[in-house]
Amino acid sequence: MTNAAITGWGYYCPPCVLTNREIAEHVDTGDGWIRSRTGISERRIAGPEETTSTMATTAARRALDQARLSPNDIDLIICATTTPDYLLPATACLIQHQLGAEHAGAFDLNSACSGFLSALIVGNQFIQAGTCRRILVVAGETLSRFINWKDRQTCILFGDGAGAVVLEATRQSAGILSTVMGCQPDAERLLTIDAGGCARPASAETVAESAHCVRMRGNDVFRQAVRHMTQASQDAMAKANLLPDDIRTVVCHQANLRIIRAVQDRLGMPSEKTFVNVQRTGNTGATSVAIALGQMLGEQPARVGDHYLMVAFGGGFTWAAVTLRWADLALIVGDRGLQKSA
Ligand SMILES: CC(C)(COP(=O)(O)OP(=O)(O)OC[C@H]1O[C@@H](n2cnc3c(N)ncnc32)[C@H](O)[C@@H]1OP(=O)(O)O)[C@@H](O)C(=O)NCCC(=O)NCCS
Known part of the structure; x- marks a missing residue:
């Protein structure tokens, strides 16, 4: 049985910091309200020259360096994003070009904030099927360009950034152990970007209405996020025969500190086992779990086993959960040499 292990990871947060106080200079809100309702203190905003593909390429380079691989070693690039550079070409194709990953196929995937985990699950299938040996799973978002900065219900929540992992084939009994994906129609349209697609093409009118920006009824989304992330986590642990005590760290979608704490409590996990970085990043959409994973691995190095x-939840609605057993990366790197000489 071939399994898929994470052998490299990297993330990129743009240097420009936007604080709650700065937002409160433009809309009727306050630092205290934002921090108490969301846990967010600041978020990062892409610079004028930055796009989803440029940030994702930087994160991907860091993941490749960490894995001690070059772009030419990659068979496939999957990019999860809700905010692509263009409708066409796919952002994954731009990343492939910027990296010079000449042997890699490339495509985008959109399942909103569940994007990184959905892409990881898809990559896992390619590796288990034997179609690919090494895949770059990348997520990037430039949500700041799809925010109505006059809407206090949404403009306080989101940030920009990118994250990436290298997923690599291994015969070890490690790597991705179980996966869960789900979808439930957002019948009430609680979380949408209404214009810019073929149902409502961009026009002067849509721009005037800011209809190309994120719209959300936050408190209804909150309840759905807690319910589905809890259930998906329980299902993923059950599939892998894991109990909460077996888990070293939970990396949740970083949408809101209150959502993370509610999920953690329902799972019976202590707060020290739940990684949180939403204070500094805000909700970075498809990217959030990838950035959190990269920061977590930087702060608490993983041990074999x-x-x-x-776990993540996003617009659609979609949700996804993955359990992972950390592989012996030194063995995987050693096996690469054997494959080359064979
Ligand atoms: C958006 C969110 C922070 C709002 O917090 P909440 O506790 O649910 O607050 P509500 O939406 O019920 O609003 C409560 C009041 O605060 C007001 N309010 C909303 N945004 C505000 C802001 N930025 N500053 C001050 N007041 C605000 C509302 O107008 C409302 O006022 P009212 O009672 O006079 O009508 C919260 O619902 C949330 O994080 N939801 C999940 C969003 C999310 O993460 N979505 C992505 C999932 S992938």
Whole structure:
């Protein structure tokens, strides 16, 4: 049985910081309100020259360096994003070009904030099927360009950034252990970007209405996020025969500190086992779990055999959860040499 292990990881947060106080200079809100309702203190905003593909390429380079691989070693690039550079070409194709990953196929995937985990699950299938050996799973978002900065209900929540992992084939009994994906129609249209697609093409009118920006009824989305992330986490742990005690760290979608704490409490996980970075990043959409995973691995280096749970919820509605057993990366790097000489 071939399994898929994470052998490299990297993330990129743009240097420009936007604080709650700065937002409160433009809309009727306050630092205290934002922090108490969301846990967010600041978020990062892409610079004028930055796009989803440029940030994702930087994150991908960092993941490749960490894995000690070059772009030419990659068979496939999957990019999760809700905010692509263009409708065409796909952002993954731009990343492939910027990296010079000449042997890699490339495509985008959109399942909103569940994007990184959905892409990881798709990559896992390619590796288990034997179609690919090494895949770059990348997520990037430039949500700041799809925010109505006059809407206090949404403009306080989101940030920009990118994250990436290298997923690599291994015969070890490690890597991705179980996966869960789900979808439930957002019948009431609680979380949407209404214009810019073929149902409502961009026009002077849509721009005047800011209909190309994120619209959300936050408190209804909140309840759905808690319910589905809890259930998906429980299902993923059950599929892998893991109990909460077996998990070293849970990496949740970083939408709101209150959502993360509610999920953690329902799972019976102590707060020290739940990684949180939403204070500094805001909700970075498809990217959030990838950035959180990269920061978590930087702060608490993984040990062979450690178990992790990752879970996300997003527009659609969509949700996804993945459990992981940390592989012996030195063995995987050693096997690469053997494959080359064979
Ligand atoms: C958006 C969110 C922070 C709002 O917090 P909440 O506690 O649910 O607050 P409500 O929406 O019920 O609004 C409560 C009041 O605060 C007001 N309010 C909304 N945004 C505000 C802001 N930025 N500053 C001050 N007041 C605000 C509302 O107008 C409302 O006022 P009212 O009672 O006079 O009508 C919260 O619902 C949330 O994080 N939801 C999930 C969003 C999310 O993460 N979505 C993505 C999932 S992938």
